[in-house]
Amino acid sequence: MQLIAYVNGNFLPLDEATIHIEDRGFQFADGVYEVIACLGGNFLDLRPHLERLNHSCREIDIDLPCSIVDLEALVHQIYLKNQLDDAMIYIQVTRGRAPRSHVIDPSMQPSLILTLRALPEPSDEKVEHGATAITLRDFRWGRCDIKSIALLASVMGKQQAVSRGVDEAFWLDDEGHALEGCATNLFAVIDGQLITHPLDHHVLGGIMREMILRQAKASDMTVVERPWKLNEAGISECMMSSTTNALLPVCQIDGKAIGNGSPGPVAHQLRQLVLNELEALRNQ
Ligand SMILES: Cc1ncc(COP(=O)(O)O)c(C=O)c1O
Numbered sequence: 001m002q003l004i005a006y007v008n009g010n011f012l013p014l015d016e017a018t019i020h021i022e023d024r025g026f027q028f029a030d031g032v033y034e035v036i037a038c039l040g041g042n043f044l045d046l047r048p049h050l051e052r053l054n055h056s057c058r059e060i061d062i063d064l065p066c067s068i069v070d071l072e073a074l075v076h077q078i079y080l081k082n083q084l085d086d087a088m089i090y091i092q093v094t095r096g097r098a099p100r101s102h103v104i105d106p107s108m109q110p111s112l113i114l115t116l117r118a119l120p121e122p123s124d125e126k127v128e129h130g131a132t133a134i135t136l137r138d139f140r141w142g143r144c145d146i147k148s149i150a151l152l153a154s155v156m157g158k159q160q161a162v163s164r165g166v167d168e169a170f171w172l173d174d175e176g177h178a179l180e181g182c183a184t185n186l187f188a189v190i191d192g193q194l195i196t197h198p199l200d201h202h203v204l205g206g207i208m209r210e211m212i213l214r215q216a217k218a219s220d221m222t223v224v225e226r227p228w229k230l231n232e233a234g235i236s237e238c239m240m241s242s243t244t245n246a247l248l249p250v251c252q253i254d255g256k257a258i259g260n261g262s263p264g265p266v267a268h269q270l271r272q273l274v275l276n277e278l279e280a281l282r283n284q
Pocket residue numbers: 035180181182183184185203204205206207208209241242243244
């Protein structure tokens with residue numbers, strides 16, 4: 001069965017869902033996006049995703065093409081038009097179509113595109129043995145809090161990771177602080193505390209990051225949002241998070257084992273808490 005997409009007011013079979021060549025999303029990567037998980041018809045944190053989309057639009061002076069409430073309805077509609085149980089819904093908003101010029105024509109209508117596909121399951125192997133990663137000096141732009149469709153640096157980072165036989169590349173700032181991955185947020189357990197980079201222009205405010213911090217605090221873990229380095233003394237575990245993979249332990253970075261090189265108790269506990277929350281959502 002062919003998937004159904006939404007493009008600027010129309011629901012269309014995916015193969016017929018096209019956008020004009022002069023759309024600024026294509027010409028300049030002038031747009032933003034969201035990826036939302038849906039489990040058995042129930043959306044994970046739909047409102048926070050749409051609010052983050054609104055933040056991304058606002059920061060680059062694009063008006064959301066419709067209200068958050070209408071967008072919420074549209075997300076439900078596209079899900080129902082496709083027969084998937086667990087799905088990932090992509091929303092893309094671009095500045096719209098205009099003859100190619102860097103200068104923004106204020107009368108432009110933003111483009112709104114929704115697509116979806118089946119939610120992938122993380123491999124048992126990654127859960128059991130942990131993921132692996134490399135680090136790279138951050139060569140992305142200075143507003144990583146905006147979920148921009150300009151993902152070339154992330155594509156290159158991920159490709160380097162894959163070509164070196166690992167799962168993810170983590171970005172380091174000029175002082176060597178660990179920021180986040182190409183498509184994940186990053187955490188460490190240092191002297192028993194859960195540490196992650198604070199929300200600023202260097203990282204995306206991940207929806208799964210938020211869930212993990214909430215679950216950690218509810219379990220009486222000490223959570224500290226501060227810059228940190230991979231060579232700090234006392235690191236026993238690392239883990240990464242994203243909507244599509246929930247939480248995965250990271251057991252080797254740049255060829256060096258983290259802790260004892262196996263998934264640790266904090267990652268195990270937090271992953272279980274997150275999976276319980278996702279299962280509860282699915283059964284709602
Ligand atoms: C750079 C970056 N950081 C973090 C994340 C994780 O965000 P979320 O938990 O909302 O999926 C993503 C997801 O695509 C990302 O691209």
